[in-house]
Structures are given as C-alpha cells and as structure tokens.
Amino acid sequence: MFLRKIVLAGCLLINGSAAVADEAMVVPTIVEPWWQVAGDPDLGPWTTEAQQPVDFGVWQAADGTWQLWSCIRKTNCGGKTRLFYAWEGKTLTDKNWKPVGIAMTADVKYGETLGGLQAPHVLTKDGIYYMFYGDWHNICMARSDNGKRFERSLDARGRPQLFSEDINDFGNTRDAMLLKVGAMYHCYYTAFPDHKGAVYCRTSADLRRWSPSKIVSRGGSSGDNPTSAECPHVVYHEPSGYFYLFRTQRYGQNAQTSVYRSKDPMDFGVDDDRCLVCRLPIAAPEIVQYQGQWYIAVLLPSLKGIQIAQLDWRVDPDWVRPGTLRGRSVFDFDDPARRRLWRCVEGNVEPIFTTSTRSNFSAPSRYFIGTAESARRPGTSHLGRRPDGCDQVARFPGGC
Numbered sequence: 001m002f003l004r005k006i007v008l009a010g011c012l013l014i015n016g017s018a019a020v021a022d023e024a025m026v027v028p029t030i031v032e033p034w035w036q037v038a039g040d041p042d043l044g045p046w047t048t049e050a051q052q053p054v055d056f057g058v059w060q061a062a063d064g065t066w067q068l069w070s071c072i073r074k075t076n077c078g079g080k081t082r083l084f085y086a087w088e089g090k091t092l093t094d095k096n097w098k099p100v101g102i103a104m105t106a107d108v109k110y111g112e113t114l115g116g117l118q119a120p121h122v123l124t125k126d127g128i129y130y131m132f133y134g135d136w137h138n139i140c141m142a143r144s145d146n147g148k149r150f151e152r153s154l155d156a157r158g159r160p161q162l163f164s165e166d167i168n169d170f171g172n173t174r175d176a177m178l179l180k181v182g183a184m185y186h187c188y189y190t191a192f193p194d195h196k197g198a199v200y201c202r203t204s205a206d207l208r209r210w211s212p213s214k215i216v217s218r219g220g221s222s223g224d225n226p227t228s229a230e231c232p233h234v235v236y237h238e239p240s241g242y243f244y245l246f247r248t249q250r251y252g253q254n255a256q257t258s259v260y261r262s263k264d265p266m267d268f269g270v271d272d273d274r275c276l277v278c279r280l281p282i283a284a285p286e287i288v289q290y291q292g293q294w295y296i297a298v299l300l301p302s303l304k305g306i307q308i309a310q311l312d313w314r315v316d317p318d319w320v321r322p323g324t325l326r327g328r329s330v331f332d333f334d335d336p337a338r339r340r341l342w343r344c345v346e347g348n349v350e351p352i353f354t355t356s357t358r359s360n361f362s363a364p365s366r367y368f369i370g371t372a373e374s375a376r377r378p379g380t381s382h383l384g385r386r387p388d389g390c391d392q393v394a395r396f397p398g399g400c
Contacts (some may be wrong), residue, residue: 008282025319026240027278028259030296031310037097037297038068038087043075046083046102050074052303053085054251055119055175055231058286059129061147066092068297069103069120069131070306077105079115080136082261091309092290106135113137119175119231121286122147123185130207132187134174136157138164139189141207163210163331165191165200179234181265188216188234188245193228199232199247201266216380219271222249222258231257231284234265237313243268245275246285253301255283276321289309352367362395 013381038053053350056070066089073082084104101130104120106112115138122129129144130153138161142150148258164173171193179186184203187210191200198218202210217232218224242261250256260268260275269275282298289295294311332338333353342352 016345025077025261025277025316026237026242026313027316027319028244028246028280028296029312029314030280030282031312034307034309035093035095036300037089038070038099039096040304041072041085041099043072043085043102045079045085046076048074048076054299054303055284056123056286056297056306057120057131058288058297059122059124059147060092060290062121063127063148065090066094066097067122067147068097068306069122071120072120075115077115079106080113081115082106083115084117084120084133085248092288092295094282097261104133110154111135112136112140121177123178125178125207126144132162132176134172134176134189135161136172136174137166137169138162138173139176139187162208163202163213165193165213166305168195176232177263179236181236186265188232188235190232192227194222195226196224197226197229198270199229199245199268214266215270216266217245217247217260217268217270220269220273220276222247222276233269233285233287233345235287235289236265237261239313243278246280246287247281248285251299253284254305255281255301256297257282257285259398263395273321277319366382 001149006105013305040053040228045049047369051072051074053070053072056068058068061067061097069084071082072085075081075083075328077083081103083106086100086103087097088100090221105365106114106116106117108114116134118134118136120131120133122131124130124147129147131142131150134140140160141153141155141162142160144150152161153156163265166173171191173189173191176187176189178189184205185204185207187204190197190199192198196218198215201216202213203209204360218229222228228249229247231246233246234243236243242263243265245260245262246257248255257278257280259278259280261277262268262275280298284299286297287294289296294313295308296311297306297308300307339353344352
C-alpha cells in the first residue's frame, strides 16, 4: 500500500487545562487463560479446507449438559454454504467438548434460503427451549423440550419466520439474541437494508408477536458499513445498573468488538459515541452467567474454533472515552466551524476531513484526517514510500 504521511500541526499536543479525565466506570474485563471448547468439524462430504465455525450460541440443556451450536460457513452444503453444527460439554469449564454432528440445515420448503442458516441463540420460557436464528433474510424460531433437538416453530402459514429488516430481499437480517427486561423480551439483531449496518431491537411478551423495530446502535467511530454492527449481545450488569451492548466490527487476527453501556436498553447511541466504553480484541461474543460467575465465549483468531474465558466487571479509575486523547480533545472535529479553519498547505488531500467507514476499517473518531492508496506507483520503494518523500501537511492556523 502506498501511503502519504499527514502531519497535523500541533494537534497531537494537549495542554494541562484541556485534559480532563472522565469519571471511573465499570468495564468488562477478560480473565485469561482461555480454554478451547470447539474446533473445525468433520462435515463428511460437505467439509472444505476453507470452512469456518463462526457465530454461535451456548446454553445448558435440560439434562445439565452444555450445548454449543455454531454456524459453519464456506462448506459444500450449497447455496450460502452455511449450516449448524453441535458440540456438547459436561461442564462449562471443560476443554474440547464432544462433537455431536450437523444439527440443522436450511429447508427451502419453509421459505428458508438454501445454506443460509445464521447465528443461533437459545433461551428458556416456561420450561421450553426457544432457538432464534437467521435464514439469511429473516429472524426465525424453533423450539425444543430438552434443549438438544429442535423443531421449527411454525405460524399459521406453516413458516418459522418472525420478522425481517430486508428490503427487496436485501439486508441480511441476522444474529438475533434475546434478553428479558421486566415482562418484555428484547430481541437484538443486525441488518443492513440501506447498506448501513445497525443494531435493531424489537420487543415481545410472548415471543410470537413483535413490536416494530428500532435502531438502538449504529455508526460512531465503530462505523456504519454492513459488517460494523455484527453479533450484538446485550447483558444487564445489576450492581452498576447498566445494560452493556457488545457489537463486533471485525473477525480474525484483528478482531474488534466495541462495548457500549446505557440505562436504556433501547438506546446505546446512534451515529455517536456517547455510550462507548471500551473495545475488546474479540469477535462474536456470547456471554453466560452461571453460578455467580460470568463467562465469555468468542471465536478463535484463526476462525477455526471457539474458546471461553471468565469475564469480570471491574472499576477502572483510569478510564477515558475511547477515541479521546486522555480526556477532552483540543480540536473538536465534529464542529463544522472548526473544520473550516483547517487548510492544506502541501500536497493534495482535498477534502481534508473524511468520515470513511469502508469495510474492515474503524476510525478513532467520526471526522479525521488521513489518506491511503491501494496500489504502488512507479518510483516507490519496496516499503511503498516514494524516495523523494512526498509528505503532505494539513495545518491549523496558530497551532495549539
């Protein structure tokens, strides 16, 4: 990649009077070591070298065993290449749970997209286990008496679909998870009907009739591209009185999940960072509270399995809002009047400011200054920088 350096005259300095630390708060903290519970399964004729266990659900069955179903993608099952595979553990803290086998595949006779199963999540209500999952376009429901064998829960039309954000079969409504708040079940999920990824929520008293949707988290420094709001998971931390939303932007070696907190389970910030508290180098978290201890299950960085660790909630006295320079920024880039005071004095970086949310990219703030080019140009060195330098400079009148 050919990069041009941007020099922001004086903007990396802050004086003592401007740096005001935010109040300390409770933040989720992963307590290592991790232990691996699931790996890359044998799917028989549907196995491929490229397959990956991704979005998953973890729950305790009626017989006390622990169940894990993962969406395996890039298989040879056809269509969108996804199916559900199951593992079973005697205890939550066991390593290398027993592979059970392929648990569910999409069925087009029920209106599901071939190979389109995504992100199972299970809860219990009145002794019945309910599984919520995606069929590529809709959130669907299945049920079980024992928490192991599930059958689709069909409506009057003989379909398992509950609702969708898709417009003209576009939007990929997926990644449902449920949390009961008072008498109402809150279903959080993601979709990108307008090419902008967001976390949505609907509520229900009976798991069948659902309210209209509301966007509860989108944008900010985590971006609003189609994969910027994946795998939403919400928990209530009773000691602090806050709801925490875990929202994933990236999988793999550079995994990133942003964490938000709010007193209102229907508002974690839209197009702003007011509820953002931290970022974790993990993807697709599933959080379980069991016998007084919190646990977090996530994807392996290799995307070839799933691991679990303990999760603590700790007061961080040094906490400052992510994206700030140890407190209040010297330059308020969100203020259009302040942005107009910046000018380019060398090179070609017009416009100076961007709000780019391109794929696999999360800016430290909504507005920022930066340039990059994806291809080498003639005369560049092997490191991608031209021998003659070609630095670019943006300057704020008067400096700091």
